[in-house]
Amino acid sequence: MSFVQLSEAFAPFEDLAQDLLPHVVMTNDGAHDAAHLIRVYKLAKSLQALEGGCLRVLTAAVLLHDCVAVEKNSPERSRASRLAADKAREILTRLGWDEADLDAVDHAIHAHSYSANIPPQTLEAKILQDADRLDALGFVGIARCFYTAGRMGSSLYDAADPVAKERDLDDASFALDHFTTKLLKLTDGFKTKAGKDMAELRHARMQAFIEYFVEEI
Incomplete structure (x- = not known):
């Protein structure tokens, strides 16, 4: 898909998307792709339609x-949103944005990351953080969790103790643990709201997925 075709998904700011998409690092990480x-x-x-805020900034x-790709297991991960x-x-x-809007975008991006642990102060920052975290939940979140686990070389779960009754949680080794440790x-x-x-x-x-998953295993 070309940048022009992809930009259509960002209506009514297709022109802005065409300007910015060439700067986005399209990695082989299917959890953080187009x-x-x-x-x-x-x-x-x-x-934004329900809460307000500037859609252009968002x-x-x-x-x-x-736009800066840092692997989840990298020691630089907590700095990814700052970068x-x-x-x-x-x-x-370079595109001529004014200082106020630059500050707004800067803060929203810096604060969106779970790893950075930066409290969002503006409405746009709160919306971006919420939107990004929503994508880590539900059925999409489940798919992304197991995809990432496979990409990082983790197992689905600990065969001896799937729900960690007698061991410490270890989401670097077991995908199922990541639901409890973070998601x-x-x-x-x-x-x-x-x-x-x-x-x-x-x-x-x-939660329903986890209950059925554990029942099956």
Whole structure:
């Protein structure tokens, strides 16, 4: 798919998408690819329609929030959003964005990351964080979790103790552990009401999946 074709998914800011997509690193990580950008944009757009905020700022922040690729097992992972925010500022500065909007995009990108642990202060930052975390929940979140586990060389679960009754959780080794160590904790941290409502539904779907999964194994 060309950048022109892909940009159509970011209406009404197709022109902005065409300008920014060439700067996005398209890696072989299927959990953080073009489809992820489109899903996060649709979620951010839905949240913005209910909560308010500047859609132009949000669009730029969504497009560039993963513009620096850092693997999940890298020691630099906690700095990924800071690196992406710095790169985004450079790109948007060259496109003539004013300082206020640069600051808004910078903060939204920096604060979106779970690893960075930066509290979002603006409505746009809260929406981007919520939209990105929504994509880690529900059935899409389940698919991304197991995809990433396979990509990182992890097992589905510990055959001897699948739900960690007598061992420490280890999500670097077992995909199933990641639901408990992180994914099922995300819902408590949502910053917008609309985002929390969506998160609770996806959280319930994820819990149901785990219950059936454990029953089957």
